[in-house]
Amino acid sequence: MVNYYNDVGKLGLHQDKDESRRSISQGLPIVSVSIGDTAEFLFGNTRDKDRATKINLESGDVLILGGRSRLLFHGVSHVKLNTAPTWLKEETGLRPGCVNLTFRLY
Template identity: 60%
Template structure:
């Protein structure tokens, strides 16, 4: 299954050069409550810029595996099919543009992991202006995902993302605020744990086009 393949590929890449590390902020010494690995280009959470070489250790980010790119295209095609059915429109790319991912940010949240409300707006002006989508895959434990038009926890809506769920936001929704308020322990599928020995927590991959 796709979830097993995603985990095994990330486990292999995560142990090599440019693999998982705990990002933080030099100015305060604070660490994010997650482990991160970037594919294609590295994203620095302190400078909020993309770079070809990871500044913390000089490693080049691994390339995005072909399997991942195929899954992204499959997800976008599925979303287009739903839009055609629900909206009864022909040119679905006016609502959700297509994209070819050249960046993937892989986050692993332990059971105490969190991520505050934020926008993904560090890509190129072209990518943001066109509303090229962010495609997100959730694997492992479920997470409480927050989203809204404002950076306000009290106004944010909440949805539970389970293992295998795909979330896409693009077009008019490209700039939504979103975050992870909590991880739900012991909610990962048993088959996934047995086949991959995934540690307790949630693996999240977000793809975008720079």
């Protein structure tokens, strides 16, 4: 799956649980790759964004939710524009924002 977040883009806290029962019960991972501007990523055991842990996912970061973390609530609160590596913007013409590539087994 490919998601693009611009300067107003966000994704509320949610669980990825649309996959097959087998995939979820085995804790098969979700692998996420961030490209472009830095995104503030939230995660936790509830949908409460005020109690969520916040980390910055920078261009090139890979996040894996698997095993016991497979059903964590997670989301994107905002994107920090103009934080992408200069070479990436120059070489690709990537517009401001964050592209997220998500891989999972359905």
